[in-house]
Amino acid sequence: VEVLDADTDNALTNFMALDLPECFGDFTYDVAGEMDGTDITVSVKAGADVSALEVSFDIPEKATVSPAAGVYDFTSPVTFTVTAQSGDEAVYTVTVVERAPSGDKMITAYSIGGSTGTINQSNKVIEVWVPWLTDVSSLVATYTLSDGAKLTHSEDTWFLQESGVTSNDFTTPVAYTIWADDCTTLEYFVIVKITPNTNTSISQ
Numbered sequence: 001v002e003v004l005d006a007d008t009d010n011a012l013t014n015f016m017a018l019d020l021p022e023c024f025g026d027f028t029y030d031v032a033g034e035m036d037g038t039d040i041t042v043s044v045k046a047g048a049d050v051s052a053l054e055v056s057f058d059i060p061e062k063a064t065v066s067p068a069a070g071v072y073d074f075t076s077p078v079t080f081t082v083t084a085q086s087g088d089e090a091v092y093t094v095t096v097v098e099r100a101p102s103g104d105k106m107i108t109a110y111s112i113g114g115s116t117g118t119i120n121q122s123n124k125v126i127e128v129w130v131p132w133l134t135d136v137s138s139l140v141a142t143y144t145l146s147d148g149a150k151l152t153h154s155e156d157t158w159f160l161q162e163s164g165v166t167s168n169d170f171t172t173p174v175a176y177t178i179w180a181d182d183c184t185t186l187e188y189f190v191i192v193k194i195t196p197n198t199n200t201s202i203s204q
Helices: none
Strands: 013-021 028-032 034-036 039-045 053-058 064-066 078-083 089-099 107-112 118-120 125-130 139-145 150-153 174-179 185-194
Touching: 013 039, 013 089, 028 039, 107 118, 107 125, 107 185, 139 150
Parallel strands: 039 089, 125 185
Antiparallel strands: 013 028, 013 053, 034 039, 064 078, 078 089, 107 139, 118 125, 150 174, 174 185
16 A cells, blocks of 8 residues: 655745725725735735735645634734644745825726727816717726726716626716726716718619
């Protein structure tokens, strides 16, 4: 009978702080920890409540960890000990630090299909000309925002947008609210126009 050596892997990976509140509605976001050996740093926006912060992470299949992933008070560093099957231990220290949020909030590029929008940053109006016969009732826009900014449809109930994914009805101008990392906002309006049909030939 072959006796296999015990697994010595005690790596803790993919550390995440979960469900931090967004600026709008009930939306939340996650933050990945930055690892430097067995030191893990999680940067959150200044003012975030870290006294009951939920975290998750991965460990090797044959390893154990104490304490387990869950909700902890990170007002001071918290340690997690991963024990390999062989009994080798690694102690990971997690420190949560506050960072100053950015106030940058701008749509810097905007397009629909192959049509690039013209952005008037003074008036916060974006104009996009789309081809003749385009159905504008369900179009997906691709856009670029300031770092850390988020975009919602300006409605009574905020609807988070995702570049290249979320469709909107552009039959009438669409109003977007852009949220900076510091929760300040601006509103942009997008007007989609259909390029006139220039083909006036009559088929015989």
